[in-house]
Amino acid sequence: MQNVVSLTSGGMDSTVLLYFLRDQGIQVNALAVNYGQRHRKELEFSKALCEDLGVPFEIADLTGITRLISSSSQTGDAEVPEGHYADENMKLTVVPNRNMIMLAVAAGWAINLKVDAVAYAAHGGDHTIYPDCRPEFADALDATIQIADWHKVSLYRPFVTKTKADLAKLGTDLGVPFERTWSCYKGLEKHCGKCGTCVERREAFELAGVPDPTEYA
Amino acid sequence: MQNVVSLTSGGMDSTVLLYFLRDQGIQVNALAVNYGQRHRKELEFSKALCEDLGVPFEIADLTGITRLISSSSQTGDAEVPEGHYADENMKLTVVPNRNMIMLAVAAGWAINLKVDAVAYAAHGGDHTIYPDCRPEFADALDATIQIADWHKVSLYRPFVTKTKADLAKLGTDLGVPFERTWSCYKGLEKHCGKCGTCVERREAFELAGVPDPTEYA
Numbered sequence: 001m002q003n004v005v006s007l008t009s010g011g012m013d014s015t016v017l018l019y020f021l022r023d024q025g026i027q028v029n030a031l032a033v034n035y036g037q038r039h040r041k042e043l044e045f046s047k048a049l050c051e052d053l054g055v056p057f058e059i060a061d062l063t064g065i066t067r068l069i070s071s072s073s074q075t076g077d078a079e080v081p082e083g084h085y086a087d088e089n090m091k092l093t094v095v096p097n098r099n100m101i102m103l104a105v106a107a108g109w110a111i112n113l114k115v116d117a118v119a120y121a122a123h124g125g126d127h128t129i130y131p132d133c134r135p136e137f138a139d140a141l142d143a144t145i146q147i148a149d150w151h152k153v154s155l156y157r158p159f160v161t162k163t164k165a166d167l168a169k170l171g172t173d174l175g176v177p178f179e180r181t182w183s184c185y186k187g188l189e190k191h192c193g194k195c196g197t198c199v200e201r202r203e204a205f206e207l208a209g210v211p212d213p214t215e216y217a
Numbered sequence: 218m219q220n221v222v223s224l225t226s227g228g229m230d231s232t233v234l235l236y237f238l239r240d241q242g243i244q245v246n247a248l249a250v251n252y253g254q255r256h257r258k259e260l261e262f263s264k265a266l267c268e269d270l271g272v273p274f275e276i277a278d279l280t281g282i283t284r285l286i287s288s289s290s291q292t293g294d295a296e297v298p299e300g301h302y303a304d305e306n307m308k309l310t311v312v313p314n315r316n317m318i319m320l321a322v323a324a325g326w327a328i329n330l331k332v333d334a335v336a337y338a339a340h341g342g343d344h345t346i347y348p349d350c351r352p353e354f355a356d357a358l359d360a361t362i363q364i365a366d367w368h369k370v371s372l373y374r375p376f377v378t379k380t381k382a383d384l385a386k387l388g389t390d391l392g393v394p395f396e397r398t399w400s401c402y403k404g405l406e407k408h409c410g411k412c413g414t415c416v417e418r419r420e421a422f423e424l425a426g427v428p429d430p431t432e433y434a
Binding site: 031034058060061062063064065067068069070095096097098099100101104105107108109111112131132134136137140141143144145147148149150 | 248251275277278279280281282284285286287312313314315316317318321322324325326328329348349351353354357358360361362364365366367
C-alpha cells in the first residue's frame, strides 16, 4: 500500500492514524467530513494540523443532506447527552448511516485519485453503540468498495482490534500532539470533560498510563 | 415490504420503478440526488411528477462533494460524448462511486424514516460500462446496508434482470407518462436524440414495440 485517502475528524483516533500511516511511509490524503456538526472546531483542528504536516486536506461538505439524516443530536437541536458512551442515552448521538456515507464519499475521491485504499480509525471500543462501527459492517463495506470501480480500492482499518487506550499509547510513541486534537461534542473553548467523547478520551489516557495534555474545563 | 425510499432521477427507468412500486401498494418516498449535474432539468421533471402523484419528494444536495469526484464529463467541463453507451468514450460519463454514495445517502434517509427498503432501478442493460451497476456490486451493497443499523433496511432492485426495452413495455402497461421523463445529458429544450442516453431511450421503445412520446430535436 503506497497511498491512501484517510478519513480525519480532528479527534485523537484519526490523528493517531495519520501519524501511523506516515510512519509507515504511506502517502496520505486527508478527508474531513462536514455533515452538519454543531460546531466546526474539529474541522479547524484537523485542517491546521494537516497543513503543518504538508498533508493534502479536503473537506467533503455533506450539509446538503443533513435534513435527511437529522434525527441525531449531533445535527439537530436535541441536548448533547452527558455521561459514558456505554449509557443508553448515547444512542442519541447516532447519525443514521454516517460511516457508510462518509466512506462511500472517501472511496469516490480515492478512485478519482487512483490511490490504493481508504483508511479509517475504527477501533475495538466503537462497536457496542454504533452498528456501523462493527467489524462485520466494515468487512461488508470493504467487499463492496473493492468492486465499486475498475480501479480497486480497499478499506484499511488497522486499529480494528485495538482499544482507544492502545491508540493513546501508540500516539504517544509516535509523537502525536494530542493537545492539537479535538474530541468534545460541545465545541466550547476547552474540552468539557463530561460528554461521552470527553469521558472516553480521559479514560483512554488513564488506562494507557500516558500523559493527557488536554485542558478540560 | 410496505414502504421504501426510492431513488429517482426523472429518467424513464426510475419513473417506471415509481409506478411499479405504487402499483404494488408500496408507500414511496422519492429521493433525487443533485451531484452537480450540468443541468437540473431532470430534477425538475422528477419533482413535478412526484408532486402531482402526492409522493413525498426530497433532493439530496451533494454538490459539496462534486470537486472530489469531478473527473467525469457529467460534472466537469469535458464534452458530452455522442454515440451509443457501448462505445468506449461513454466511460467518460462515469462519476466515481456515484451509486454507492447515492445509495448510502438513501439508506440514511430510509433508516431515519424507519422504512423497509431502498429501491432503485438498476437494470440488466446498465452493467457493461458502470462497475457500480453490476449485480455483484448491488449484492455486496445490499449485504452492507442490511447491517448498517439496528433497523434493517434492504436494497430492492426489481429490474435487475430486465432490459431497458422491458421497462419501456412495463411502463406503457402501467400508464407511465414518458413525455414527463427526461433522459438527455445535454439539457436543452428537447431531447437531443444523439447522446448516449437518448440513443438508449429511442432504442428501448423501438425494441419494445411501444410508442415513444419523446420529442427529439
